[in-house]
Amino acid sequence: MASLPTVTVLEAIQRSTDFLARKGVDSPRLQAELLLAHVLQKPRLKLYLEFDRKLTENEINHLRDLVRRRGLREPLQYIIGRAAFCGRDLLVNRHVFIPRPETEQLAELGWSRLLQCPAPRLALDIGTGSGCIAIALVEHCPETRCIATDRSAEALEVARYNVCEAGLTDRIDLVLGDRLTAVPPQPRFDLIISNPPYIPTAQLASLQPEIRLHEPVLALDGGPDGLDAFRWLAAEARARIRPNGTLLLECGDEQTETVADLLTQHNWIVAHIHPDYTHRPRFVEARPK
Numbered sequence: 385m386a387s388l389p390t391v392t393v394l395e396a397i398q399r400s401t402d403f404l405a406r407k408g409v410d411s412p413r414l415q416a417e418l419l420l421a422h423v424l425q426k427p428r429l430k431l432y433l434e435f436d437r438k439l440t441e442n443e444i445n446h447l448r449d450l451v452r453r454r455g456l457r458e459p460l461q462y463i464i465g466r467a468a469f470c471g472r473d474l475l476v477n478r479h480v481f482i483p484r485p486e487t488e489q490l491a492e493l494g495w496s497r498l499l500q501c502p503a504p505r506l507a508l509d510i511g512t513g514s515g516c517i518a519i520a521l522v523e524h525c526p527e528t529r530c531i532a533t534d535r536s537a538e539a540l541e542v543a544r545y546n547v548c549e550a551g552l553t554d555r556i557d558l559v560l561g562d563r564l565t566a567v568p569p570q571p572r573f574d575l576i577i578s579n580p581p582y583i584p585t586a587q588l589a590s591l592q593p594e595i596r597l598h599e600p601v602l603a604l605d606g607g608p609d610g611l612d613a614f615r616w617l618a619a620e621a622r623a624r625i626r627p628n629g630t631l632l633l634e635c636g637d638e639q640t641e642t643v644a645d646l647l648t649q650h651n652w653i654v655a656h657i658h659p660d661y662t663h664r665p666r667f668v669e670a671r672p673k
Contacts, residue, residue, distance in 0.1 A: 391444055394435035396420055400451045407455040415460055419450045422464045457593035470520040474546045479538035480513040481603035486660045487579050490634045490667055491517045493658060494577045495524040497630040497669075501574040503527035508567065508624070510578040510617070511535075513603060515543030515556070517577060522555045529555050531573075535562040536602055564620050572626045579634040580613030582606040610636055614643045618650040622672050630655075631670045640665040 391399075400416035409415055421428040423446045439447070453463050459482055461467040467476045469483040470491055476482055498505050498521060505528040509518040512532035522528050532547075534540050540558050547556045559566045583604045588596060595604070606612055614633065621631055631652065635643050644654040652670040660666035 391439050392435065393420065393431055393437045393439065396439055396444070396447060397431070400447065403451055403455060407457070409454060409457070415454060416451065418460060419454060419463070420447055423447045423450065457597060459594045459598055462598060467514070467516075469514075469516040470523075472516075472519060472523070472550065474514050474516055474519070475542055475549070476514050477542060478598060479536060479600060480542045481579075481599055483514060483516045486666055487517065487634060488520075489658070489660055490577065490579055490632060491520040493667060493669065494575055494630075494632050495521050497632070498525045498528055498575050501628070504529065505574045506571060507531070507575040507577065508573045509533070510564070510576065511580050511603070511613075512543050512558070513539050513579075515546045515558070517579065518543070518556050519546060519550050519552060521575070521577070522552055523550070529557070531557045531559055531567060533559045533561055533566055535560070536600065539600070539603075563616055564624060567624070569624070572624055572629065574626055574629050575632065576617075576621050576625055576629070577632045578613070578617065580606065580617070582610045582613065582634075582636040582639060584608060584610040606636070610639060611642065611646070614639075614646055618643075618646040618652065622650060622652060625672055627672060629672065631668075633668045633670075635666060635668060637664060640668050643668050644670075 397416050401413045404412035404415055417428050417431055423443055450463055461476050461482045462478055466473050467483050470488050507521050507530040509530055509532040512518050512534050515532055518530040518532035522530050537560055540560055543558055547553055581604050583606050585605055585608055640657045647654055647670045651673040653673050654670045656669040657665050658667040
């Protein structure tokens with residue numbers, strides 16, 4: 385059987401870039417480099433020092449398979465099985481929503497509020513997915529414990545792996561359940577934080593293929609108007625938070641004012657509406673009245 389033609393690192397990057405560009409993938413050169421770096425098990429920037437290195441047949445075949453998957457619009461994070469969040473590399477797969485930079489901001493807001501509370505501190509992360517928020521909170525806040533819930537058993541398995549890998553099993557409790565029914569009524573929390581599903585159901589079909597075809601619907605579908613989770617959070621979370629505690633919610637585009645109104649109707653004081661990195665209103669911060 386004839387061997388594959390010799391291909392250098394630079395040639396592999398160029399060919400992969402051209403293929404991904406034809407498939408409509410955003411930032412095709414960066415995506416090609418990240419996939420090759422994963423195949424070679426080295427940092428992406430080190431590829432620039434090895435442009436003339438010849439790839440082995442196994443490396444070529446492995447890269448070809450990954451690039452084909454990316455061309456089918458499977459998210460890069462699912463292909464390589466990892467996603468970066470607040471300085472930590474986390475396991476992700478099709479059972480969990482891929483952490484976004486906006487949610488890093490949500491976590492940062494969360495730990496900044498927790499640090500203002502007297503120790504020991506207790507946080508609740510609703511819809512934890514990969515466990516990214518819970519891990520970030522306790523890593524940045526000494527003497528803090530977190531209960532992290534999810535209604536997906538498969539998602540909790542991913543979170544459990546990440547919590548174990550971070551060495552935080554003694555500080556994060558993972559709970560399977562929907563809404564707040566799975567969490568004991570006492571003690572109350574210093575912080576309740578959530579990045580809930582907030583895409584209106586009718587808009588799911590118009591999302592990018594990476595999201596529409598691959599990410600879990602449970603983490604996306606927020607009901608007819610995208611506000612289902614915010615309604616029950618506004619109604620139920622107040623009984624579970626300490627008098628000086630904070631509720632932090634990530635919202636979709638143009639939802640923050642509506643979410644703030646929902647909270648006000650349920651006797652919350654809306655303290656702040658925070659923008660994201662693109663200067664769009666994204667996070668609602670509230671306290672019990």
